[in-house]
Amino acid sequence: MVSTRFAGLARRGLSIMDSSMLARLGRTGSIIMRRLSLAGLHRTAAATVLAFILTCGAHAATEVELEPAGNDPDNINSLQRGARNFMNYCSGCHSAKYVRFNTLGRGLELSEDQLVENLMFNAEKTFETIQAAMPMNDAARWFGQPPPDMSLIARARGTDYVFNFIKGFYLDPDSPTGVDNRVLAGTSMPHVLWELQGYQTADYSIDENGTEHFEGFEQVTEGSLSAEEFDEFARDTVNFLEYISEPVRSTRRVLGVWVLMFLIVFWIIASMLKKQVWKDVT
Numbered sequence: 001m002v003s004t005r006f007a008g009l010a011r012r013g014l015s016i017m018d019s020s021m022l023a024r025l026g027r028t029g030s031i032i033m034r035r036l037s038l039a040g041l042h043r044t045a046a047a048t049v050l051a052f053i054l055t056c057g058a059h060a061a062t063e064v065e066l067e068p069a070g071n072d073p074d075n076i077n078s079l080q081r082g083a084r085n086f087m088n089y090c091s092g093c094h095s096a097k098y099v100r101f102n103t104l105g106r107g108l109e110l111s112e113d114q115l116v117e118n119l120m121f122n123a124e125k126t127f128e129t130i131q132a133a134m135p136m137n138d139a140a141r142w143f144g145q146p147p148p149d150m151s152l153i154a155r156a157r158g159t160d161y162v163f164n165f166i167k168g169f170y171l172d173p174d175s176p177t178g179v180d181n182r183v184l185a186g187t188s189m190p191h192v193l194w195e196l197q198g199y200q201t202a203d204y205s206i207d208e209n210g211t212e213h214f215e216g217f218e219q220v221t222e223g224s225l226s227a228e229e230f231d232e233f234a235r236d237t238v239n240f241l242e243y244i245s246e247p248v249r250s251t252r253r254v255l256g257v258w259v260l261m262f263l264i265v266f267w268i269i270a271s272m273l274k275k276q277v278w279k280d281v282t
């Protein structure tokens with residue numbers, strides 16, 4: 001997964017560099033080159049180092065803009081819908097192996113019956129964790145890499161990223177899955193939500209430096225959900241992913257308030273005590 005990502009970025013970085021950057025290196029570039037050569041490095045080594053520096057720069061420059069997810073982990077209804085979305089559309093391929101159904105049920109205020117009926121499709125007991133329906137060895141063979149576990153993905157990548165990833169699939173005839181993704185170029189995840197979102201194409205413009213700029217999506221076929229409904233779907237799903245990446249978030253916050261209150265009360269008592277003890281010492 002990481003390797004495709006880097007391959008994609010490196011490919012982009014290098015192609016940008018090949019076409020135009022080397023030409024634009026100009027004075028600064030040649031000074032760096034000379035310095036590196038002067039330092040006793042072989043010319044090719046110097047070029048490699050320079051290429052690396054430039055690729056990093058190109059990488060930073062091609063960071064995609066992310067639309068904010070705007071989700072709210074305190075919204076239980078949204079979390080319940082997100083859990084349903086995840087179990088229906090994602091858990092076929094993705095596990096969330098640090099999440100137990102019974103913990104989930106407690107956190108999302110679901111009864112055991114609701115849990116069993118609505119979420120536990122491939123589990124028997126409520127203490128089981130969320131496993132992918134698909135065997136991971138096969139998944140790795142089919143997709144090139146196993147679909148990553150989703151327990152911590154929202155923390156690893158950020159909620160905005162995941163939101164844009166879910167919304168970012170667009171038609172690409174050169175890709176084996178028929179689609180590519182705006183935020184993860186060359187992804188091997190298929191557009192699993194095509195029935196809901198429909199298909200879209202992405203418009204990219206290329207500026208005079210050869211850098212691609214994302215201009216927007218164009219809807220090609222309609223899905224069963226409107227654009228707003230699909231945004232809600234993605235937002236709820238991201239919300240659920242953020243929730244499972246830190247289920248104790250709300251407990252931690254409540255505890256934090258209590259700790260602060262204790263510290264304040266303790267400080268008052270301590271300062272009164274200090275005054276009492278020191279009152280005769282002048």
Ligand code: HEC
Nearest residue numbers: 001004089090092093143146147148162184187188189192
């Ligand atoms: C058909 C199998 C399949 C289904 C269903 C599926 N995914 Fe994926 N997913 C993958 C594969 C394969 C990857 C690895 C892609 C890569 O690294 O190029 C992946 C990667 C991801 C990533 C990580 C992207 C990154 O930056 O590394 C996220 C987030 C994700 N999927 C979210 C979801 C969500 C949310 C759903 C449900 C709406 C879902 N996936 C359903 C196969 C699937």
